[in-house]
């Protein structure tokens with residue numbers, strides 16, 4: 001089953017509504033006025049894991065170096081979600097090398113999930 005969520009307040013909403021019934025804001029206008037990259041970064045805070053996962057995959061394709069920090073925060077916000085943590089690491093692999101990437105991997109070396117921590121450390125060692 002497909003769920004639709006307000007991109008602003010993250011409430012579940014009916015398909016194709018212009019105003020969110022939960023927060024009352026104009027979803028269509030927000031989507032039109034907010035750059036795609038900014039919407040993806042905001043979506044990393046969505047409580048629904050499938051929305052976050054979509055944003056993680058899209059950010060990998062966008063290849064903005066500054067996405068590394070928010071991606072790492074997203075992984076750390078959900079310490080038990082190993083699948084998402086590994087997806088974040090794969091997304092960071094796609095980003096250009098630089099300070100943002102190194103700092104994000106350094107943060108993820110302290111991730112509570114063992115698998116994420118070990119993979120982050122491997123990547124960090126490779127680029128250091």
Ligand SMILES: [Zn+2]
Pocket residue numbers: 006007008009010011020021022023024025
């Ligand atoms: Zn809303």
